[in-house]
Amino acid sequence: MKFILSAIDVNEAVAKMGRLLSSKSIIPILAGVLVEATEDCLMLTASDGMESIIHRLMIDEVDGNAILTPGKCVFSKETFDIAKKLKGPITFEVVDTNVIVTQNKLSLEFTTMDANDYPKVNVESNSAPFVLSGPSFMEMVTLTTFAASKNDVRPILTAVNMTFNKDKSVIVATDSHRLSRVFIDGIKSENDEVSLSVPATILDQALKSFDLTKDVIILPSQNSIAFANGNTVLNSRLLEGNYPDTSRLIPTDFNTDLVVNRKELIDGLELLQAISSNSTINLKVDSMFVELSAKGTGTKGTKEIVFESYDGLEDFSISFSPLYLLDALKRITDTSVLLRFNGPMQPFVAVSTDSESKATQLILPVRQS
Amino acid sequence: MKFILSAIDVNEAVAKMGRLLSSKSIIPILAGVLVEATEDCLMLTASDGMESIIHRLMIDEVDGNAILTPGKCVFSKETFDIAKKLKGPITFEVVDTNVIVTQNKLSLEFTTMDANDYPKVNVESNSAPFVLSGPSFMEMVTLTTFAASKNDVRPILTAVNMTFNKDKSVIVATDSHRLSRVFIDGIKSENDEVSLSVPATILDQALKSFDLTKDVIILPSQNSIAFANGNTVLNSRLLEGNYPDTSRLIPTDFNTDLVVNRKELIDGLELLQAISSNSTINLKVDSMFVELSAKGTGTKGTKEIVFESYDGLEDFSISFSPLYLLDALKRITDTSVLLRFNGPMQPFVAVSTDSESKATQLILPVRQS
Numbered sequence: 023m024k025f026i027l028s029a030i031d032v033n034e035a036v037a038k039m040g041r042l043l044s045s046k047s048i049i050p051i052l053a054g055v056l057v058e059a060t061e062d063c064l065m066l067t068a069s070d071g072m073e074s075i076i077h078r079l080m081i082d083e084v085d086g087n088a089i090l091t092p093g094k095c096v097f098s099k100e101t102f103d104i105a106k107k108l109k110g111p112i113t114f115e116v117v118d119t120n121v122i123v124t125q126n127k128l129s130l131e132f133t134t135m136d137a138n139d140y141p142k143v144n145v146e147s148n149s150a151p152f153v154l155s156g157p158s159f160m161e162m163v164t165l166t167t168f169a170a171s172k173n174d175v176r177p178i179l180t181a182v183n184m185t186f187n188k189d190k191s192v193i194v195a196t197d198s199h200r201l202s203r204v205f206i207d208g209i210k211s212e213n214d215e216v217s218l219s220v221p222a223t224i225l226d227q228a229l230k231s232f233d234l235t236k237d238v239i240i241l242p243s244q245n246s247i248a249f250a251n252g253n254t255v256l257n258s259r260l261l262e263g264n265y266p267d268t269s270r271l272i273p274t275d276f277n278t279d280l281v282v283n284r285k286e287l288i289d290g291l292e293l294l295q296a297i298s299s300n301s302t303i304n305l306k307v308d309s310m311f312v313e314l315s316a317k318g319t320g321t322k323g324t325k326e327i328v329f330e331s332y333d334g335l336e337d338f339s340i341s342f343s344p345l346y347l348l349d350a351l352k353r354i355t356d357t358s359v360l361l362r363f364n365g366p367m368q369p370f371v372a373v374s375t376d377s378e379s380k381a382t383q384l385i386l387p388v389r390q391s
Numbered sequence: 392m393k394f395i396l397s398a399i400d401v402n403e404a405v406a407k408m409g410r411l412l413s414s415k416s417i418i419p420i421l422a423g424v425l426v427e428a429t430e431d432c433l434m435l436t437a438s439d440g441m442e443s444i445i446h447r448l449m450i451d452e453v454d455g456n457a458i459l460t461p462g463k464c465v466f467s468k469e470t471f472d473i474a475k476k477l478k479g480p481i482t483f484e485v486v487d488t489n490v491i492v493t494q495n496k497l498s499l500e501f502t503t504m505d506a507n508d509y510p511k512v513n514v515e516s517n518s519a520p521f522v523l524s525g526p527s528f529m530e531m532v533t534l535t536t537f538a539a540s541k542n543d544v545r546p547i548l549t550a551v552n553m554t555f556n557k558d559k560s561v562i563v564a565t566d567s568h569r570l571s572r573v574f575i576d577g578i579k580s581e582n583d584e585v586s587l588s589v590p591a592t593i594l595d596q597a598l599k600s601f602d603l604t605k606d607v608i609i610l611p612s613q614n615s616i617a618f619a620n621g622n623t624v625l626n627s628r629l630l631e632g633n634y635p636d637t638s639r640l641i642p643t644d645f646n647t648d649l650v651v652n653r654k655e656l657i658d659g660l661e662l663l664q665a666i667s668s669n670s671t672i673n674l675k676v677d678s679m680f681v682e683l684s685a686k687g688t689g690t691k692g693t694k695e696i697v698f699e700s701y702d703g704l705e706d707f708s709i710s711f712s713p714l715y716l717l718d719a720l721k722r723i724t725d726t727s728v729l730l731r732f733n734g735p736m737q738p739f740v741a742v743s744t745d746s747e748s749k750a751t752q753l754i755l756p757v758r759q760s
Contacts, residue, residue, distance in 0.1 A: 098689065098690075100665075100666065100687075100690060103665070104662065104665060104666070107658070107661060107662050107665065108662075127680070127694060127695035127696065128659075128662060128692070128693070128694045128695075129692060129693050129694075130662075130666060130690065130691070130692035130693075131690060131691050131692065132689060132690045133689035133690065289476070290497075292476060293473065293476050293477075293497065293499075296469075296472070296473060296476065297469065297473070297499065311496070318469075320467065320501060320502035321467075321469060321499065321500060321501045321502065322499070322500050323497070323498060323499035323500065324497070324498050324499075325496060325497045325498075326496035326497075327496065
């Protein structure tokens with residue numbers, strides 16, 4: 023195998039492979055990248071065993087790129103890393119078990135691994151695809167993955183649960199302290215409804231790897247899911263087990279509605295978060311103000327915000343983790359935010375005051391000290 | 392004590408105090424900042440016990456700043472940190488043992504410490520000062536501190552040795568693997584020659600805290616040294632013990648001179664440094680080229696550079712740590728660099744080809760494998 027590729031194209035491919043290129047795996051060959059050169063295309067595969075990315079580079083002679091001898095081989099990550107320090111065309115030539123990387127008066131040799139030892143990445147699907155626009159995909163991912171669990175105590179909660187349906191798809195993530203739900207419509211499919219638990223990590227990777235001016239095609243199968251976009255395909259195993267039934271967790275009725283300026287609330291929470299020692303903030307409503315307060319070691323603070331409207335319980339007060347509410351507030355794009363409560367010890371929601379919005383953020387309170 | 396200070400001024404003062412504000416000390420009160428308010432000026436002192444900074448803020452009513460009640464008190468670092476998240480004027484008022492920080496509807500309380508418990512920072516000098524321009528001070532510091540030792544195996548080597556003299560001052564730093572020496576002239580003083588071992592850390596801090604369009608005044612005393620610049624004074628204990636005699640370490644005669652393009656040499660070293668597993672690079676000179684080479688785990692590489700001139704030993708070859716040569720090359724501003732050798736196992740120097748330059752970088756080779 024011998025090919026010439028510009029440093030820019032190598033670096034773009036490395037960026038697209040992202041986390042999957044540098045992830046540690048117990049299978050040594052997965053530390054490498056499977057490179058397959060045909061007459062007019064170079065296919066790169068990176069995988070951590072659970073998630074994979076396949077990126078196809080069309081070889082266009084206009085760029086000075088060229089495939090001189092087709093073939094396949096597994097290159098080490100370092101083989102590509104070196105391109106970060108280079109400009110212009112780079113020649114890659116496999117000689118025996120090494121790849122020789124040359125440019126001008128520079129010559130580097132890296133050992134390779136056998137392409138036949140690289141695990142097969144299967145992206146076949148046994149059902150019709152779901153197709154959604156790039157912006158819809160981005161909305162679905164940015165509004166949910168942050169709420170998925172970051173630790174493996176309950177592995178299923180590291181997933182985003184996606185129930186696709188051509189009428190109204192619902193995407194949910196929760197770490198059991200907060201929950202984010204978004205409805206997406208406009209998904210094209212010939213498929214019946216399907217419910218999948220997709221690792222949040224592959225969705226975050228997709229946002230980095232994809233060209234979101236183009237559609238995203240979702241191909242579910244028995245144990246895995248593939249996301250295709252342009253020349254890039256991401257593939258992941260699905261998480262096993264039943265995703266908890268979240269449909270009844272979000273209350274439909276509330277007795278207390280509070281509307282405040284979103285930016286002022288964010289600023290107040292961030293200020294007090296910096297001094298809070300137990301990551302808890304108290305929100306209290308009196309006749310004119312919302313009063314936020316926090317205590318730390320040798321410090322305490324309060325911030326008053328004039329509310330836009332309040333309708334509900336008298337002397338209302340609730341404590342919560344500012345981190346969760348901040349995460350939610352930062353994903354609402356409206357000037358104002360509507361917080362809906364059912365008393366001091368009941369879950370509350372943050373929603374956009376824009377009735378078009380399909381996203382709901384649920385947050386559990388903490389016991390008031 | 393009560394004063395009003397703009398968030399910008401608080402943040403500027405925090406930036407000037409830099410590392411000294413956040414440094415850990417076994418003396419609890421040093422975690423705080425001594426704040427002294429007189430009628431027209433606010434004086435802030437931060438210290439780690441070894442090094443100190445005193446920064447004076449002249450209170451100008453045009454900025455909206457004001458001192459309402461003079462006094463002194465030790466504030467915690469957190470008291471100032473909060474200003475990072477604020478804009479506009481902030482009111483600081485000491486009430487009993489707390490300081491209350493207010494702005495608009497925000498109110499924060501922080502516990503304080505007693506100003507009488509804060510160690511006295513002594514910046515008196517028993518001899519006439521040395522005065523040098525801001526740019527000369529910057530040159531002296533940037534050309535030497537990087538070569539001082541980063542670890543405490545031989546504490547004296549964490550210092551930069553400064554021999555001030557009104558005719559020709561010499562500034563030296565070494566970590567025993569490399570040495571940097573710079574001659575500075577144009578220092579104004581009525582003083583006799585003095586030789587001081589100044590911690591490299593205080594010099595690096597000075598570069599960050601000082602306004603280098605203004606002169607730097609150096610005030611040496613028995614056990615300490617002060618650097619004054621505008622409204623800022625940095626003070627440090629001197630390191631005890633004799634600094635090694637470095638005057639004979641830099642050879643005066645060389646048998647091999649090599650001139651190469653500095654940028655090409657830097658690029659070549661950085662490329663090969665990335666693949667070298669033992670941080671060693673070999674430099675070999677043949678009839679036309681300088682060949683750099685390195686070996687790593689499962690990889691090796693070579694880079695050829697056309698030299699500009701070579702005069703010396705035939706089949707010359709030397710191995711060294713690329714880190715040390717790169718550090719030196721990056722502090723030379725010339726297009727070309729002159730490397731001067733005395734054989735493969737002797738220390739070599741990197742100097743600017745500009746004869747005006749007063750800096751010499753000495754590097755020890757490593758045994759060739």
